[in-house]
Amino acid sequence: METRIDRIKKQLHAASFKLTPQREATVRVLLEHEEDHLSAEDVFLLVKDKAPEIGLATVYRTLELLTELKIVDKINFGDGVARYDLRQEGAAHFHHHLVCIECGAVDEIQEDLLEDVEQVVEKRWNFLVKDHRLTFHGICWRCNDRGSVEE
Amino acid sequence: METRIDRIKKQLHAASFKLTPQREATVRVLLEHEEDHLSAEDVFLLVKDKAPEIGLATVYRTLELLTELKIVDKINFGDGVARYDLRQEGAAHFHHHLVCIECGAVDEIQEDLLEDVEQVVEKRWNFLVKDHRLTFHGICWRCNDRGSVEE
DNA sequence: TTTCTTGCAAAGAGTTTGCAGCTTC
DNA sequence: GAAGCTGCAAACTCTTTGCAAGAAA
Numbered sequence: 001m002e003t004r005i006d007r008i009k010k011q012l013h014a015a016s017f018k019l020t021p022q023r024e025a026t027v028r029v030l031l032e033h034e035e036d037h038l039s040a041e042d043v044f045l046l047v048k049d050k051a052p053e054i055g056l057a058t059v060y061r062t063l064e065l066l067t068e069l070k071i072v073d074k075i076n077f078g079d080g081v082a083r084y085d086l087r088q089e090g091a092a093h094f095h096h097h098l099v100c101i102e103c104g105a106v107d108e109i110q111e112d113l114l115e116d117v118e119q120v121v122e123k124r125w126n127f128l129v130k131d132h133r134l135t136f137h138g139i140c141w142r143c144n145d146r147g148s149v150e151e
Numbered sequence: 152m153e154t155r156i157d158r159i160k161k162q163l164h165a166a167s168f169k170l171t172p173q174r175e176a177t178v179r180v181l182l183e184h185e186e187d188h189l190s191a192e193d194v195f196l197l198v199k200d201k202a203p204e205i206g207l208a209t210v211y212r213t214l215e216l217l218t219e220l221k222i223v224d225k226i227n228f229g230d231g232v233a234r235y236d237l238r239q240e241g242a243a244h245f246h247h248h249l250v251c252i253e254c255g256a257v258d259e260i261q262e263d264l265l266e267d268v269e270q271v272v273e274k275r276w277n278f279l280v281k282d283h284r285l286t287f288h289g290i291c292w293r294c295n296d297r298g299s300v301e302e
Numbered sequence: 303t304t305t306c307t308t309g310c311a312a313a314g315a316g317t318t319t320g321c322a323g324c325t326t327c
Numbered sequence: 328g329a330a331g332c333t334g335c336a337a338a339c340t341c342t343t344t345g346c347a348a349g350a351a352a
Contacts, residue, residue, distance in 0.1 A: 020333085080315075
């Protein structure tokens, strides 16, 4: 059976790149942390466990490469650090994020909630939507449960 | 009649800050460029025309202050540079952006298109929405008009 | 005087790049 | 051996901070 790594390898080859051991280690870290939103530094530290000789620059170069090939998405929650998210296979659109302003947790919404909104944008603004970024800032269910919420 | 500057001055005073000449010059630049999405450097260069002795650090400090007071919004389109947008007076929510991947233009949508979506998020994810960031990436009406659009 | 604010220069964080050496075909 | 890839260190960009001097209350 074809694994996710195999498919990524094919994508790289199709674009004339190799899946080197360093690149594979990086991809594996991303696969093992699909739920998280790792920074380049985070990825670097995790990759080092598998491949201690790897350099930070290689991780950056790999993440950039994967971003170009649309295998990962580079996101920015405004804290000055780029984060990298493995794209859902076959996902045409970026998923959404819920950032908790209390505890800092970041949850994902895989469903596309914007279909109607995109229709409006395309019709009313004559803007051909190719992708979107949507992040909500607020209080997550964990913090909501934990106590009363007043403004 | 009370001007926008007057009101901003009051907001500063209410939080025990002064509207110094440097801060006023910075705010004026933002007012004169409401349509744009200026980086700190952009603001700095424009402020320098009015007040040549101003330092870049002061501009950064002023923009940070205005962001804290929710007079401006700090945005990030993923190019590693923070941009600053004067908030619409009385706007509870952040406006949306249309970023053209052809010409780089950034247009604004002041209308809140997300009311329905936020309801869903609050109900289904038990997430209390306080604010949102929504950016569409695609082809703007200018580039659309200019020629045929194929992928 | 005391407190806030500023300009400058230095420091800091995150990211990119030049280059020599190493792989891979 | 040509082409691609890597690790290291240096460079670079954007932003923040320390500090002495200046302005305001």
